[in-house]
Amino acid sequence: MHRCLRASLNHTFVRSHWHRKLVPRGAIRGKASNAANTVPQPELMLEYANDAYGGVIVDTKGLPSDVHHFKAALRDSLQAWQQDGKRGIWLKVPLLLATHVPPAVELGFRPHHAEPEYIMLVNWVGSGVSTIPPNASHQVGIGACVINEHRQILMVQEKNGPLKGKGVWKIPTGLVDAGEDIHTAAEREVQEETGIRTTFDSVLAVRQAHGFGAGKSDLFVMVGLIPEPGQSKVTPCESELEACKWMPLEEYADQPFQRGVALYDKIRERCIAYADGRYRGWKAEKLEGRGFDRSRQDLLLYGDIDQAKL
Amino acid sequence: MHRCLRASLNHTFVRSHWHRKLVPRGAIRGKASNAANTVPQPELMLEYANDAYGGVIVDTKGLPSDVHHFKAALRDSLQAWQQDGKRGIWLKVPLLLATHVPPAVELGFRPHHAEPEYIMLVNWVGSGVSTIPPNASHQVGIGACVINEHRQILMVQEKNGPLKGKGVWKIPTGLVDAGEDIHTAAEREVQEETGIRTTFDSVLAVRQAHGFGAGKSDLFVMVGLIPEPGQSKVTPCESELEACKWMPLEEYADQPFQRGVALYDKIRERCIAYADGRYRGWKAEKLEGRGFDRSRQDLLLYGDIDQAKL
CATH class of the missing domain: 3.40.630.30 (Gcn5-related N-acetyltransferase (GNAT))
Structure with missing residues (x-):
């Protein structure tokens, strides 16, 4: 009770x-x-x-x-x-x-x-159980599926952290800052890590996982990005990456890392289907929103309505 | 640089x-x-x-x-x-x-x-700029679009906060706890607020907004829920709600509150299209995932691949 x-206070309190x-x-x-x-x-x-x-x-x-x-x-x-x-x-x-x-x-x-x-x-100091809302509960990260005109996907090898020295190729990932839009964060991370300038295209999936840091949860947003024209030469971020490269989509599909893990299989399926034009994710659009005491531009991620059924 | x-450390550090x-x-x-x-x-x-x-x-x-x-x-x-x-x-x-x-x-x-x-x-105490990752950056909330077999949507009037005493009908909302799955949080909030037991059906849209609390950001996940059989009688949570009721979808569509605000118009469009079977949102599925040192069940939100284009 x-x-x-x-729970109700939480969302409006702030x-x-x-x-x-x-x-x-x-x-x-x-x-x-x-x-x-x-x-x-x-x-x-x-x-x-x-x-x-x-x-x-x-x-x-x-x-x-x-x-x-x-x-x-x-x-x-x-x-x-x-x-x-x-x-x-x-x-x-x-x-x-x-x-x-x-x-x-x-x-x-x-x-x-x-x-x-x-x-x-x-x-x-009130009577009854405290209704004080909790602190921020999630970190939000992005994973970038960047496909070029040769049906290649942008892959990186990390220099630090748990994958250090393991020779694992993975998609670029990073955290969304507080105050940063998800689609902007994806474009930023890809450019910082690989030098490739991209334009956000689609949200492909969202993964939620628990038990990070001090009991916090993690939202990982898979996005599809399109390289800007002429953006083919990769420049790995020295402090962060061992290497980065464009990898043929077939080779990506055959990567043994995390193969056979249901979650990653499902995500990879979506990335490949997206590259092949068989999976249309969600748009990300900045729209006029409204707080209780101010107007603002919010980001909305949403899919298309089936107009045929009107 | x-x-x-x-940014890279952030995501694996924890x-x-x-x-x-x-x-x-x-x-x-x-x-x-x-x-x-x-x-x-x-x-x-x-x-x-x-x-x-x-x-x-x-x-x-x-x-x-x-x-x-x-x-x-x-x-x-x-x-x-x-x-x-x-x-x-x-x-x-x-x-x-x-x-x-x-x-x-x-x-x-x-x-x-x-x-x-x-x-x-x-x-x-290291040389150079600190690479210490930031604290949790987002709170995550849910908004529930609960449609019954009479083409009515579940609406509430809040007793506390900025909407107090304003007579505004709105969908049930609430915060996702750290460690809680998004679809579970939606089912929980609806039951706590209105007494109606539901089953998660679809993720309809996600809204990101900034400037909450101590400079944190907010993700608001709109979900579609289906009432369990026989769940028609509403019981408003006394401490939280003035009232709750099933509202005909046409009346919901005509609500003046936040009408004409691009963001809310887009969300409402999706709710109505969902109720009419013209908008298929994303699934939410618990799948076997893998951390670097343990296996786990993660939640994945994702859409269907267009198999016709195979």
Whole structure:
């Protein structure tokens, strides 16, 4: 029952929780002037904003630099927020105030996520089970099926990692950055690794796997790319590749590596069918989307509707 | 140039870096006995394992609990690792040792990611630009297009978040957990929100959007689900929904909410075509896959090959 609430919050939470309605800056040394607060305020109170889910976002810029002052204010604030029926308390600790992490943990805060320049802590003071959404759960990678006019596929040998020194030929792969479009990431990776400029053509398949890194999951998007005219000479990325080359499609189909593994067989089938014009994957198109408070261009991957059946 | 290396490491890194070859436990108070170390060892040295990328994984269990002892050992260890040509140093600090975060930050460590029970810090001591892969970059959500035998679609009104009180009817949505299959997440969300048990049928489209949470991206997978026989009575999740109901497809098509927004128009087109049997999305199938050191069942989303063109 509680799970369904949490799951629902997840998807909309991130769209709105940074919207701030800060209490006046003077509040930290006096009484919080937020009219919505219904209980007497303590003498020391951290500046904060209310979020859309009954929670509180502590103002990072207003954090006292002195760790003892900080701890006292955080303790008093927590008490006031709890009395006021608040739920999730978000505390973003910048790296320069790393000293503030241990006292916050002592007061019940737990890490939610972290980036190089800060640690985000959170404390559920509401009643019932926490509805705080989880951190980012997936990494997203691409695999590139690049076919040239001679019915050859672009293949690489990696210099680092588990395939190092094994002489295995594979398609170029790489990770999609946060904030990067999938089709753009595929074009970028192919050019970085092999020097070949391509144009995105089709999404061929998507693979989801689990148990990566800290219990995260992985989405691997197989895309078909077409080399730009005149892009035939490969230039392997020195730091990354032993070699790269165009390989006849028949030779690719006969590669022993991962042969007989159902997943890879199915993916390879699609790559070959795509090269032969027998498999039309999905388009990738940037379209006008809409968040709750802003317009934006989103990427949509989708297939054609069968118009014959209209 | 460096970017291509980083990007390549990303995708394989997570498969191997937890493989540990620990130095003997006595090493922390004496000399590290790892034969691969080529420089004289300091008196204090943290226990560690080498990773597959020339880096070091500090043994969390072997961390001194005393913060001053820890800081001295970390300083000495860093010096030794640097002299030994190591690159990325990974330090997982459990919550119980949160006091160790500030001294590690002082010594150049930066947050990489965090989970409720620990903070992962990393320090690039190698030459050149860091090739340390980023943290998980995406959240993954699902949107459920559930069509019944009366050509009605399952719709909900949310009780929380930005749509609260707006009377907007929308399809059920939710987040996929780390470790959860996309098609399973869709079935789960629909049942949690509306009580309707369904069977996954088809992936209709995938939307990627940016700028969520801490600069993360979002993948939203539209799936078509079929209600199990006899599943007609809706039971809205009390904590999450104002209401849910079966809505005639024509009424859904006329919903003003997000009408005229290219992205949502395209998605809605696909839902309606799917309901009418004019749009066949992608299958989702669990298939035998293979990691570099283990076999596993992965999820593959893929379309049919046009056999007529064989």
